[in-house]
Amino acid sequence: MVAQSLASLLQQATIDDHEEVLQSCNAVLSKSQSDLDAQHIKVVALLKLDRFEDCVRVVEAGGDALKKRAGLEYAYALYKIGKLEEATAAVARAAASRGTSHLKAQVSYRAEQFHRAAEIYETLSQDRSxxxxxxxxxxxxxxxxxxxxGQPEFVRHDRLSREELESFETAYNAACLNIAKGALGQAEVLLSRAKNVCRTSEDLTPEDRAAELLPIAVQQLYVLNRLGKTEEAESVLQEISVEDIPELSTKKIARNNIFLARQTTINPYILYKALHETPDAINNDRLFDFQSHDLAGNSHAADLFVQKYDGMIRSTAKGLAQSPCPSVEATPNLLSVYNAAAHAQGQTGPKALKQILPLLERRPKDLGLLLTVVQLYVSVGNTTSAITAVERSLHSLEESISEADQDARFNxxxxxxxxxxxxxxGRKVQIRSTLAQAASYWRTKPEPPSDLATARDLFRSLHQKDPKDRIAVAGYVASQATLDYSQVESQIDQLPAVSELIAGVDISALESAGISPSASSAAAAAAAFAGARKRTAAGKEDRAAKRVRKSRLPKDYDPNKKPDPERWLPLRDRSSYRPKGKKGKQRAAERTQGGVVTEKTEEAASQQQKSSGGGGASSKKNKKKGKR
Structure with a gap:
């Protein structure tokens, strides 16, 4: 009976009646729940009906046998509902096939493991045409x-072939690549090409054509806005109907591009409402990190426009609490910038610094906050305070034993x-010291900064194209030597010797022209430099006398008469001072330091101390009342 029902089920499995297939499966499974064939066919029917969550529940309820039998379908359903980690694990367990490879690439792409996805697509392209x-x-x-x-070193494509230009999807994706590179002019040309090819395509129905043109127009609007072509952007705006966009992610991007294109005329509160009107995309339709990052920035900017300072402080502080500190990633550091802007409440310059500096004292390792403070100091011309702020934060990082803190310290x-x-x-000594410390630190690390590795790859590519290019060889050796010296040891012989490079240099002529000597000769010339920097007494006498204006000279000034060297001292402190009268001479003797002390002198000093009042009570008692 079960076999006959299954045969009937398979006969009905056409592309148009998945609901009937599902009903037949349920009928069979109501009599035999462990029928593996019926379970598998039910899973496929649910996929055809886009009921991905139901598909996942059926596979998980079917146990390990069904997971093994329908491993590819299970992984695809997980991928469609956005459970990318589970999908990655499931597709890795699925039986190897070309379909499995395609799904691995899709899951890797959606999980933002783009390098892995690119490798899979390259392998697939070698097998079939x-x-x-x-x-x-x-x-x-x-x-x-x-x-x-931010991984341009893995990008494989550069120019479109003639056949690729005939596909609007490929032209559109190539335009996106140029946008990411910053080549907006080329992107504009490719988007126009993609739009024209899509409009003239005979393979698309009118409905499909309209659906394909919408994302192209949204991307084109962004490019025209960036290029400042307002008239063309306004024309493209008329082609975009946001409500007709089915994907929430594309709809959210479209709303941002449209309202930002009209930012000069829109009320900030209307802008705020528009940017928050579209709900966040979920499952497999959610935004990529770089898109989410940019749209979050737009949202925070709108919060500032409508003065939602307290709300932004709370939301950004929550995000910062969930992020490591210090961090060199863009997202947490921009959160710090928006958090600081909310604390500043629209103020700039010294007023903003007054609100933000206490935050940096509490969070000295917050690099986004630090750079905000530096920018504010530089904007008011206070470079010294900017340097002090950076040095304090670096000192806090240097005192930490965390490896992540040390990496941030030498970022x-x-x-x-x-x-x-x-x-x-002009602090050249500090520059040399800073760069030397950084080079010493990264030389001990197994993985140096990506900038050095990128430079190594670029110079190596240039060297492979032209092995005789000495500049490429020198750049490759310089960038690779700190990473792995053994890899470039053979190339060093291709570089000219130092003696050859300086053979035609006249050192004496350079020094006489004002060029500072090298560090090795600086020690030998220390005395000469000291004499050049410090003026001697003879040098002071030889200098021409400074001219003094007559208005500053006394009336009885005589240029031939030598002025009294003690003229700047008080009269009683000069050696020529002679007090008049008996009491004056006695006081002068009492003030004389190192003089002979007599009984009379001690008695006078004692009487003077008593009269001056040693205690507070006696001084108050003898003090006369003033007028009220």
């Missing part, structure tokens, strides 16, 4: 995400800010 168009579309999308993620971006401040004040 019938999927080449779809693979190209996905590969270009992955490269755009890698660029936005290249943070130190570049300090070096720039030092340059503004």
């Amino acid at each position: 019938d999927e080449q168009n779809d693979l190209n579309i996905n590969a270009w999308a992955t490269d755009a995400q890698l660029q936005w993620k 290249p971006g943070l130190l570049s800010v300090l070096v720039s401040l030092y340059q503004l004040e």
